[in-house]
Amino acid sequence: MMNHLLEVKDIRTSFFIEGKEIKAVDGVSLYLNPGEIIGIVGESGSGKSVTMLSVLQLVASPGKVIGGEVYLEGIDHNLLQYGAQSPEMRNIRGGKISMIFQEPMTSLNPVLTIGYQIQENIMLHLKLDKEAARKRTVEMLKMVNIPDAEARFGYYPQQFSGGMRQRIMIAMAMSSNPTVLIADEATTALDVTTQAQLLETLRDVAKKTNTAVVLVTHNLGIVARFAERIYVMYSGNVVETSDTKTIFKNPQHPYTRGLLKAIPRLDDAKDRILLPIDGIPLNPADRPQYCPFYSRCQYHKPFCQERPIPKLGEAGPGHEAACWLSQEEKDLRMAELSHETPKSAPSNAIKAELCLEVNNVRKYFPIYAGMMRKKVGDVKAIEGISFTVRKGETLGIVGESGCGKTTLARCIMRVYRPEEGEILFEGRDIAKLNDKQMASYRPKISMIFQDPFSSLDPRQTAGSVVGESLLIHKLVKNQVEYDRRVDELFRIVELDPALKDRMPHEFSGGQRQRIGIARAISCNPSLIICDEPISALDVSIQAQIINLLEDLKAKLGISYLFIAHDLAVVKHISDRILVMYLGRVVELADCLDLYDHPLHPYTQALLSAVPVADPEVEEKRERILLAGEVPSIANRPSGCAFHERCPKATERCFREVPQLKNAGNRHHVACFLYE
Template structure:
């Protein structure tokens, strides 16, 4: 039997808000064994992070730990005052936490080496020289090369992935027994995310420590976790072995999460099934099941009996539900009969709506006051694309590859330096702003962050209706009011909400407002720039379904930018893969996923975990090292060459896009070898 290193019993944490107690953590119990990787999953607001902060007594007023025990090696550490010497030794010394955003955790005015060394000296009796050597070793352990030079650099001189590596080094500095990764890879690219998670898995094995992965990404859970705890409204609703839970989920919430997410190995026509409704008000929780108002399986017992407690449904598998798994399975059969496959979003016509010809956008990298001019780098480098009317083109690639810069060139937020951007055959690059005004009604955009893209002082109705006034699309106040109401209904929002302001809406509702605003001018073409990356999985499913329905109903054309290739596969007709400003592969959706040719595309697909532990065990993973290069660096030939496992001398020469099969183009000098491998 494995040594039980941490056990949490009936933990309760509340926050006093307006005279009411918000029970953010409500009777949570779980355990971690030495050498084990567990995961705590759930939507935003489910209490995952507050639970971990409570373990370390990092809760500050108006919050407080109301009840429970946290046993570390059998000793209740909640008995120690939060600011005591004992708790300070435990934080970092025994339990370390890696937060989501490393820039808010790292000191911007201290060199990274000093920050790691500080943690070492705080928890170990070492000489300065020994601490220095330990710092260099930790930097090597987390994959930072040239550690003797890089230890003297500041956090802003590192990329997001590298900063998170430094956070992991700090977490390991004191030799902690338990690492808590709180959404530690959520803001990172899929390839960087895969690198870091593989590294954490190896470090846990090497040091025989334990890892708690806090996430909403079920693919990560399937690939790395041995056991899972599913949280909702501050409670654990299901727990058990990873394979058990994915094969036979016994709680409706877990089933809902799994049905809401697109998968790489999905049938493209599968309908995503979002979880309707919103989580409950934690200040006014009922005595019944917290998930009942959103549960499609709910029956009389769920509304009349007190909330269910965790009970064993199978060996080591627990669920808090009045219905047994067999009853859920029987009900599921009836739901499946009613679930129709989605229709194609519309007919793709032969006419070209948008055509990009050799588009290039360069920026001058500032050299600073004393250095003078600086270098020029190409954020978009000779990109050519054709989008037909009614088509959805997915555009994917890591941060820094040029996706958003290309989008801004199409929207004329940036002025392209070279090439042509033809909208309905007319080149928009040379047009003045006055000449663009008529076209702006036809080209619209949905932004990534629904909150920052909405004016906090305007009402929802005026935000949605603003394009109607700008483009003079209505002539009377009555027509304006009717059109705003119609737009609200189109995105499944109640027009009665139009007098509210942005902060009074949920994240999903705010994104619906952004979509309604984009539709207001009756556009033909909409650029969707990471429109779901800031949303929970169940809300993502709602927005994806909505975008598909609108494309079908209004015959819209989209460019859909995202880094989640599972989502892109689900919604797109064709997919273009970008790297360092260039399109490296473009193909029809199913062809690209069935037969990826470019080594970068293969690596991207390999890095996306599939939410099924059985499938994950059998998958071949391709590891690529490093991150997207600085565009100012001159790389001869293929830009992916420094990271490519298949690179040869031939890759140093210039490249041309070559057609492998009809509609499948690849920018790679190894095309002959790639064909032979297939």
């Protein structure tokens, strides 16, 4: 007799490559009850997604589910007995168990309207006629808060924003009344406000319809806010499981403890040192026969290497962990670690002199229409941006997608030439310089990009990527000097110079980002623009990169512009923070002042949307949920651009554009509430 809605027992999935068996999932068991939300967390390669794909028999060749059982309420048979392409399995996929994937644009067909795609799913699984299916489609779109649902039935995926597309995916997944919904990193690529809206929608829908939800994520804040129970995975195994409060209050596995120490939290002290987990996540092909976490574990004992891979065992009431160490051994080691001299935050000497001054910068992009490509208007990407950055200072720039953060960075890099305004770099206005005049400034301003893989040439060795700018800007006299400088740069970013002849694909994500950082500092720049440099990385790797950037700033006196949408990370690394909305600055203040006393309603909503990795803190926090989507920058609202979503908007906000003014204590805000 089944006790749970979904029960997975000892599921095992391997990939067979070049005659070798690589165990991606090795004996995972979990369960799910009606209306329950569970979280599955862990770093990339831990087997989270493959476990869920195995349940649905969606693992593609050369992968194969080689063992285990999956039971769904109402079906007596093990689901894995059905063929992957059998009618029974097709009815279960989308009908009984639905899945929302990470990237909605690759999951939606761009040549079919969204209404047709949802309607087709309903007709297939609920056996409704076309008219009834259309009616249900409109209901589902309304349920996930798509405005003008009837009118938008005939829209194509590309006519929606990223957040809207992900809502459409939720509507499609829920349209066939599934009993289980799997969200596989469904909000990873979204802004914090959109992420909060979507997850609240998902929770409300799940509770209304008694649907069980599996949140697969590496974001511990999300599971702290939304999940009731958690499974922590590492190297194809569940290493710890319990209810959410117990996991966060009393983590028993060294890996779970390491994850919690590595993440920056919104309620952290500014000078808290992030403690990354040593090493990099294990390659499944190199999985040992003993505890796979052994080489990265601060608690390990010699016998951990002599025994087989530990199985889950009781660590308390309703709490299981897979570790050979006893509670006493862990407590003793924890006491030893707490007495070790903690690494102190690097001292940060900010000078009075300015590195960068941006005055009233505007950047427009023309809009063309018709067969003759006639100009019909402008997209005003950034409007009247002004700020300063001192030498040795980090200015964090935050805001939702489309607010103009990257456009601003490209204007400063002079990839774009602004329409108006001054960009004073080390005292000279570079805004109007031509390419030849800019040549001497190029080495002094560098950039670290978001995706460490696509920003490295796959045909160049790591050494040549790092050393290329040395040759372009003639910073070395001969081959010996070149080799010495490349080796030095590798050591500065904590990479072994022996790796310089490897190609980018032979490195992990964190190592690739270190190569990007080595390239950025190779010319001794005064300013580095970091454009979402850690959003593509795992939690523990993020901590390593943040610590590295802080160390480099202290050693080399570099100034940073740090662009990100993770406000906890921005708080940790920044001295001052600039908040942007639809191409304008809405708030600018010292870091702690902005987090402790946010003035603009938009900043307040942004901070409220960031989940804190502590369920007890989350329970007490006030939520500010923004209505609607970010308007199109091509169709900017009149007056204050935020007035359509602002809970405190007055009639004046509809007519006038508020200017950035000093509200005291170097805290600037563009809002009529503070005049």
